[in-house]
Amino acid sequence: MMLEIKNLHVNVGGKEILKGIDLIVNAGEVHAIMGPNGSGKSTLAQTIAGKQDYEITKGQVLLEGKNLLELSPEDRAREGVFLAFQYPIELPGVSNTNLLKTALNEIRKYRGLEAIDTMEFLTLIKSKMKLVELEQSLLSRAVNEGFSGGEKKRNEIFQMAVLEPKLAILDETDSGLDIDALRIVANGVTKLKSKDNATIVVTHYQRLLDYIIPDFVHVLYNGRIVKSGGKDLALELEERGYDWLKEDKELIAG
Amino acid sequence: MLNIDFAELEEKISNEELTFRNAIAKEAIKNYSSLDFPNNKDEEWRFTNISQLMKHDFRFISGSSDINRNDIKKFLLGEIFKYQFVFVNGKFIKELSSDVRTQNIEIANIDTAIDNNTELFKKHFAKYAKSKVNYFSALNSTNINSGAFINITDNSVIKEPIHLLFISDFKRKTLVQPRNLFLAGKNSQATIIEHYAAFNDNIYFANAVTEIFVGENSTLNHIKIQEESRNSYHISETAIEMERSSNFESAAISFGGEISRNEINCKFNGQGCEATLNGLFMLDDTQLHDTHTSIDHAKPYCNSHEQYKGILDGKSRGVFNGKVIVRPNAQKTNAFQENNNIILSNEALVNTKPQLEIFADDVKCSHGATIGQIDQDSMFYLKSRGIGEETARKILIHAFASDVVKSIKVNGLRDYLENILELRFNKEK
Numbered sequence: 018m019m020l021e022i023k024n025l026h027v028n029v030g031g032k033e034i035l036k037g038i039d040l041i042v043n044a045g046e047v048h049a050i051m052g053p054n055g056s057g058k059s060t061l062a063q064t065i066a067g068k069q070d071y072e073i074t075k076g077q078v079l080l081e082g083k084n085l086l087e088l089s090p091e092d093r094a095r096e097g098v099f100l101a102f103q104y105p106i107e108l109p110g111v112s113n114t115n116l117l118k119t120a121l122n123e124i125r126k127y128r129g130l131e132a133i134d135t136m137e138f139l140t141l142i143k144s145k146m147k148l149v150e151l152e153q154s155l156l157s158r159a160v161n162e163g164f165s166g167g168e169k170k171r172n173e174i175f176q177m178a179v180l181e182p183k184l185a186i187l188d189e190t191d192s193g194l195d196i197d198a199l200r201i202v203a204n205g206v207t208k209l210k211s212k213d214n215a216t217i218v219v220t221h222y223q224r225l226l227d228y229i230i231p232d233f234v235h236v237l238y239n240g241r242i243v244k245s246g247g248k249d250l251a252l253e254l255e256e257r258g259y260d261w262l263k264e265d266k267e268l269i270a271g
Numbered sequence: 272m273l274n275i276d277f278a279e280l281e282e283k284i285s286n287e288e289l290t291f292r293n294a295i296a297k298e299a300i301k302n303y304s305s306l307d308f309p310n311n312k313d314e315e316w317r318f319t320n321i322s323q324l325m326k327h328d329f330r331f332i333s334g335s336s337d338i339n340r341n342d343i344k345k346f347l348l349g350e351i352f353k354y355q356f357v358f359v360n361g362k363f364i365k366e367l368s369s370d371v372r373t374q375n376i377e378i379a380n381i382d383t384a385i386d387n388n389t390e391l392f393k394k395h396f397a398k399y400a401k402s403k404v405n406y407f408s409a410l411n412s413t414n415i416n417s418g419a420f421i422n423i424t425d426n427s428v429i430k431e432p433i434h435l436l437f438i439s440d441f442k443r444k445t446l447v448q449p450r451n452l453f454l455a456g457k458n459s460q461a462t463i464i465e466h467y468a469a470f471n472d473n474i475y476f477a478n479a480v481t482e483i484f485v486g487e488n489s490t491l492n493h494i495k496i497q498e499e500s501r502n503s504y505h506i507s508e509t510a511i512e513m514e515r516s517s518n519f520e521s522a523a524i525s526f527g528g529e530i531s532r533n534e535i536n537c538k539f540n541g542q543g544c545e546a547t548l549n550g551l552f553m554l555d556d557t558q559l560h561d562t563h564t565s566i567d568h569a570k571p572y573c574n575s576h577e578q579y580k581g582i583l584d585g586k587s588r589g590v591f592n593g594k595v596i597v598r599p600n601a602q603k604t605n606a607f608q609e610n611n612n613i614i615l616s617n618e619a620l621v622n623t624k625p626q627l628e629i630f631a632d633d634v635k636c637s638h639g640a641t642i643g644q645i646d647q648d649s650m651f652y653l654k655s656r657g658i659g660e661e662t663a664r665k666i667l668i669h670a671f672a673s674d675v676v677k678s679i680k681v682n683g684l685r686d687y688l689e690n691i692l693e694l695r696f697n698k699e700k
């Protein structure tokens with residue numbers, strides 16, 4: 018098992034946002050998480066990545082059996098978790114290259130590997146840039162500063178490509194992208210997929226799932242996963258919206 | 272009143288003939304005696320408590336130091352500049368300096384320049400600093416004991432930076448008073464680095480005054496690095512007089528001293544001037560730094576652009592006061608001012624104040640100040656990429672300081688500063 022979440026409850030700002038999440042993701046799988054605005058999708062993603070100030074009141078999160086909740090965010094990343102943020106932050110004064118090289122080397126150090134040499138690093142990032150069709154010039158620029166929405170999202174996938182995580186969580190990486198950018202992002206993700214890693218895509222839109230075919234689709238509603246299914250569930254959601262699940266959920270909640 | 276014994280100096284002056292030097296000292300002693308030691312009731316010193324200066328008995332310089340070429344290596348900026356001037360404990364060290372007197376540039380020990388007393392020197396010396404109202408500038412003029420006179424002649428372009436290195440290695444509490452005069456002739460161009468450094472943690476007081484005349488259509492780049500001893504005091508006035516269509520670009524970087532203050536007074540004396548004033552101070556522990564700038568837009572069509580940044584840790588204190596005066600006829604003035612501070616501890620504090628006095632109507636003035644902590648979302652972003660707390664913190668502090676450091680165009684100096692930044696924030700928190 019790559020990721021195992023058991024009865025996870027999370028409070029944010031004193032309010033319970035996640036109300037008992039159970040989720041199992043195996044290596045080689047793609048899971049899509051859908052759900053209306055404010056249902057807790059980003060909260061779940063950021064909880065896995067280790068966001069401070071999120072209070073975990075109950076439950077467990079295991080990565081390959083290892084308790085993630087007791088690790089710092091940086092150690093989670095070093096263990097192989099990667100979060101592509103819904104709203105990637107701008108970091109003026111921090112160059113993309115510097116961020117990546119530092120990150121890569123800290124991860125390598127954690128794993129007992131030597132620092133990457135400069136030539137090797139340059140070759141690596143060159144090949145990964147091609148994957149997401151990013152302009153070379155973005156490398157020397159500050160992280161996301163003045164980037165267009167699409168460039169920011171592609172930059173997230175680029176970072177993911179360089180860091181090669183075991184578990185990638187893409188939080189609405191497709192939102193706000195035009196069809197070309199969407200294709201590029203989706204292609205990047207698909208190419209990085211292997212039998213040894215797993216991907217969770219948080220999305221509102223079925224169209225991403227035309228490119229990245231999910232093995233499972235889950236609906237997060239009001240802090241709970243109220244329905245899980247195969248890729249057809251996404252189509253159904255696209256057609257019917259979420260309201261029919263509300264009734265379902267009320268039934269469940271009884 | 273500072274505990275400084277003037278009796279000996281006064282007696283010496285009265286026994287000698289009234290040379291240019293003695294006349295200046297005499298006048299300065301008069302000014303100095305008429306001024307009060309600044310205290311917190313004084314608006315200009317409201318947040319800068321310097322009363323601890325009075326606890327020490329500082330003496331004027333005496334004795335020498337046995338510093339050699341090898342010792343100063345660590346203060347050289349990566350490369351040996353063609354124009355290198357070294358002062359150790361207030362004494363000009365000829366063996367460590369390059370003697371320059373060409374058609375394009377003259378660099379002399381200020382002592383020599385005072386004694387030579389040329390027409391040009393006399394025309395500019397002691398004309399710009401506020402020795403009549405500024406207690407410490409008055410004090411400086413009473414007994415000047417190190418510094419350089421630099422004259423870039425008309426139409427000369429000096430490509431290599433000029434590095435003035437003031438090193439302190441005092442074994443007892445000393446008052447050292449550097450004094451500089453820089454003249455940039457018409458259409459000239461040069462870069463001058465004023466660098467204060469120390470060999471130990473000793474207590475001394477460096478009271479510096481630098482006067483800068485930026486001639487018509489010239490471009491002068493001035494960088495001041497203050498890395499005095501941790502327990503020292505550094506107070507300075509930099510007075511800049513700018514002529515028509517001249518450019519002045521400056522960066523003041525301050526790390527050292529228990530208390531330090533940069534007073535920067537810039538005056539536009541002609542149209543079309545452009546002044547860019549950048550600064551960065553980094554404090555820890557009980558350090559205090561104060562930057563007071565004053566830009567006098569006395570003439571129309573001039574631009575001033577100020578950006579000062581502070582990084583504060585421990586119980587340190589930072590003060591920024593940015594005065595901009597736009598005189599009634601100074602139409603089409605652009606004045607931009609920004610002061611950003613980042614606070615790394617719970618106990619550090621910054622007082623920042625813009626002070627705009629605008630008497631013309633067709634002007635653009637803006638100012639802004641921020642005081643904040645390291646952004647937690649930025650921290651989380653870096654950590655989520657596998658970067659540890661300490662490195663992430665360092666990256667963000669670095670990023671904060673980077674625009675000021677990047678504004679410095681001398682490569683060796685930029686690397687030198689990057690290195691200091693690196694070391695400074697390398698400690699565990």
Ligand SMILES: Nc1ncnc2c1ncn2[C@@H]1O[C@H](COP(=O)(O)OP(=O)(O)OP(=O)(O)O)[C@@H](O)[C@H]1O
Nearest residue numbers: 029030032034053054055056057058059060061103
């Ligand atoms: N600091 C906070 N204090 C209180 N409530 C918060 C805080 N941050 C987020 N929330 C609430 O948590 C809930 C879940 O937010 P979250 O961002 O996880 O939703 P989401 O499913 O990702 O929505 P979207 O589709 O709009 O991205 C929302 O109701 C939000 O208002």
Ligand SMILES: [Mg+2]
Nearest residue numbers: 058059060103
């Ligand atoms: Mg969200």
